[in-house]
Amino acid sequence: xxxxxxxxxxxxxxxxxxxxxxxxxxxxxxxxxxxxxxxxxxxxxxxxxxxxxxxxxxxxxxxxxxxxxxxxxxxxxxxxxxxxxxxxxxxxxxxxxxxxxxxxxxxxxxxxxxxxxxxxxxxxxxxxxxxxxxxxxxxxxxxxxxxxxxxxxxxxxxxxxxxxxxxxxxxxxxxxxxxxxxxxxxxxxxxxxxxxxxxxxxxxxxxxxxxxxxxxxxxxxxxxxxxxxxxxxxxxxxxxxxxxxxxxxxxxxxxxxxxxxxxxxxxxxxxxxxxxxxxxxxxxxxxxxxxxxxxxxxxxxxxxxxxxxxxxxx
Numbered sequence: 001x002x003x004x005x006x007x008x009x010x011x012x013x014x015x016x017x018x019x020x021x022x023x024x025x026x027x028x029x030x031x032x033x034x035x036x037x038x039x040x041x042x043x044x045x046x047x048x049x050x051x052x053x054x055x056x057x058x059x060x061x062x063x064x065x066x067x068x069x070x071x072x073x074x075x076x077x078x079x080x081x082x083x084x085x086x087x088x089x090x091x092x093x094x095x096x097x098x099x100x101x102x103x104x105x106x107x108x109x110x111x112x113x114x115x116x117x118x119x120x121x122x123x124x125x126x127x128x129x130x131x132x133x134x135x136x137x138x139x140x141x142x143x144x145x146x147x148x149x150x151x152x153x154x155x156x157x158x159x160x161x162x163x164x165x166x167x168x169x170x171x172x173x174x175x176x177x178x179x180x181x182x183x184x185x186x187x188x189x190x191x192x193x194x195x196x197x198x199x200x201x202x203x204x205x206x207x208x209x210x211x212x213x214x215x216x217x218x219x220x221x222x223x224x225x226x227x228x229x230x231x232x233x234x235x236x237x238x239x240x241x242x243x244x245x246x247x248x249x250x251x252x253x254x255x256x257x258x259x260x261x262x263x264x265x266x267x268x269x270x271x272x273x274x275x276x277x278x279x280x281x282x283x284x285x286x287x288x289x290x291x292x293x294x295x296x297x298x299x300x301x302x303x304x305x306x307x308x309x310x311x312x313x314x
Contacts, residue, residue: 002032065097105144153186177273
């Protein structure tokens, strides 16, 4: 059986909000498998929804570049927040977004792209910047959206400079309607996405594995009630509807007015722009999201650097 360490228990508690003893028991029951332990806690009604976003921070910038019918977003990481305010780092992030916009948007293609005026590729340029600034850096990801008719709107949250910030969102709207009104709608939808963190545009586009997992958890929780299977099935479907309202863009409540469904917002906007509107896609990059950093013990690190033992140790 896998060793149930304090760090495993702490990580599960931070992810679920369950008590320490419940987290330890969940891990013991599931051989130290954190994801299985999350499901176990949820089935017991001891954990909040497993969809809690990671709060672990990683420094750097998210950059956005826009053009006619297209836009791109990239994430460039560094070790400290100080670097995000460095002019050379900011210029590099902007240029990377522009290169992603000019290319496919795929991060591997972007790493191989030529850096203007140098004859070098992007990877070489970032390596040079690392040597210049003195911090490790990583071009983590990039994305590009485009439409044949319509707009790709963008939004930067916690902006440090034009096109640069901590969260970047792109929204692609296919429509032959008024582009000015479409762009304004797109920007408002991008603000909504920044806040609401949807996982897909529609229910059909949601990862089937996630839906199956949610359905299984809901069914196990419902069976504890002892109700007939027909009632349990209805309880599961009701739970799935609530799940969709959390993670599917078109099913979410619009944060701008706090009451309209996104589907209704799109219907009303289509009348205003004079043509049907389709949300063709979106990309949301939050700086450092999902990156786990070693938090460590700062006091112990300082003591080790000084060559002494921290207080309380023998």
